[in-house]
Amino acid sequence: MELAPDQVWRLLLELRCASRALETLPDPVSCGLTGDGQLALVPAGDAATLIEIASNSFWTARVPVPQTSAELLDLYLPMALANRQRPFTLAHLGQSLDGRIATVGGASRHINGPENLTHLHRLRALCDAILVGASTVECDDPQLTTRRVTGPQPVRVIIDPHRRLTAERYLFQDQTTRTLLVCAEGLADQPRPGHAEVMGIPHDGPRLPLREILRRLHERGLFGLFVEGGGLTVSSFLEAGLLDRLQIAIAPLVIGSGRPGITLPTIEDLSQGLHPRHRRYVMGEDVLFDCQLRN
Ligand SMILES: NC(=O)c1ccc[n+]([C@@H]2O[C@H](COP(=O)([O-])OP(=O)(O)OC[C@H]3O[C@@H](n4cnc5c(N)ncnc54)[C@H](OP(=O)(O)O)[C@@H]3O)[C@@H](O)[C@H]2O)c1
Known part of the structure; x- marks a missing residue:
């Protein structure tokens, strides 16, 4: 299977909600597929885990990630994960x-x-x-x-x-x-x-x-x-x-x-x-x- 861009977008919205609600997310955050095929946060160590996201917003995936989905993760994870601990x-x-x-x-x-x-x-x-x-x-x-x-x-x-x-x-x-x-x-x-x-x-x-x-x-x-x-x-x-x-x-x-x-102010060199x-x-x-x- 591949991570489709619409799945990744739903995951980003879910991460946004979780980071605001929980304030401290586990590090790394694990994401996997739920029973209905949606990509969602899953408990750490779950066998279905497909993506791991570290607190510095780097991610790794165990399945192929098409370029469009990879760009969504690269571009939007830092904003999705904003919270009191990491404005x-x-x-x-x-x-x-x-x-x-x-x-x-x-x-x-x-x-x-x-x-x-x-x-x-x-x-x-x-x-x-x-x-x-x-x-x-x-x-x-x-x-x-x-x-x-x-x-x-x-x-x-x-x-x-x-x-x-x-x-x-x-x-x-x-x-x-x-x-x-x-x-x-x-x-x-x-x-x-x-x-x-x-x-x-x-x-x-x-x-x-x-x-x-x-x-x-x-x-x-x-x-x-x-x-x-x-x-x-x-x-x-x-x-x-x-x-x-x-x-x-x-x-x-x-x-x-x-x-x-x-x-910006003038620079000389x-x-x-x-x-x-x-x-x-x-x-x-x-x-x-x-x-x-x-x-
Ligand atoms: N292409 C793009 O990405 C993009 C995005 C947004 C806007 N725009 C365009 O950009 C133009 C407007 O940009 P702009 O650079 O002229 O102005 P701006 O950044 O939109 O607004 C500047 C004004 O905001 C107020 N302001 C901002 N920071 C302030 C601070 N720290 N303290 C006090 N006042 C502060 C000041 O108002 P006062 O003048 O009242 O002091 C300042 O003159 C528009 O034509 C718009 O269409 C383009």
């Missing part, structure tokens, strides 16, 4: 060959192909919270749901320090799942926009401290965080050293102008650049670089 923060940007994530006016839909969109929805289904910056909501008015895959809907978090977004925004009106607006502490008493909750963050400088935002999300039980954009927000998480993984999906497209992806360990995945016409920034 996990991943950021993703889809960009053109010339490093743009949107036009100057903010149009970014369809930079990447449908395979990458499905990838984003899978990450959403496995995380606890998706986080975006205010400009992404302003430009895209996104839904941030998991409508392309089966799985739960994560909490949606928006960093809007000055509360410039109006209550008509889709995320504030939609009740598919919770929306959390993060703003400067002094503005937290203003009426909540639509159905969103408001979380005020104390700050000294012009930026809200991301480490404190992350701490507050963990306090709420949101340990798997997916930073979905835009470039300024992902860059500030990267600069603050808060990302475990950075994924960049490159599309065969030249925009020639527009909003940049990653922007290329040796000062980041050279992360990475894997490459082909997603339709796009190539995804999955960069490991922390173990």
Whole structure:
């Protein structure tokens, strides 16, 4: 037998539930086939065990694993296994060959192909919270749901320090799942926009401290965080050293102008650049670089 991709996806969803509920999973986790042919967590030592997953997210299988299923395990296990003991923060940007994530006016839909969109929805289904910056909501008015895959809907978090977004925004009106607006502490008493909750963050400088935002999300039980954009927000998480993984999906497209992806402080020499360990995945016409920034 082979492990089919739909079996692996169900297993990932089951692992996600177990890691949140149990907090400490046995190490390694054993997975096998149940009586009805579904792949599921099984007691350690069970003869039917097909896959073993170690706490560092490496897996081994006793049966052939087709490439699509292997890629699902490689790409999604770290997010599926996030919990209090091992919080996990991943950021993703889809960009053109010339490093743009949107036009100057903010149009970014369809930079990447449908395979990458499905990838984003899978990450959403496995995380606890998706986080975006205010400009992404302003430009895209996104839904941030998991409508392309089966799985739960994560909490949606928006960093809007000055509360410039109006209550008509889709995320504030939609009740598919919770929306959390993060703003400067002094503005937290203003009426909540639509159905969103408001979380005020104390700050000294012009930026809200991301480490404190992350701490507050963990306090709420949101340990798997997916930073979905835009470039300024992902860059500030990267600069603050808060990302475990950075994924960049490159599309065969030249925009020639527009909003940049990653922007960090100036360096003098290329040796000062980041050279992360990475894997490459082909997603339709796009190539995804999955960069490991922390173990
Ligand atoms: N291709 C992709 O993968 C992708 C993904 C998402 C979005 N997009 C596109 O990207 C564009 C938006 O990206 P962007 O880089 O311009 O902006 P962005 O990252 O979406 O939002 C940046 C804004 O968020 C707020 N913010 C974020 N972190 C903060 C912090 N630590 N403290 C205080 N405020 C913080 C600030 O709001 P204030 O300005 O109010 O201070 C900041 O200017 C849109 O065109 C969207 O369509 C592309």
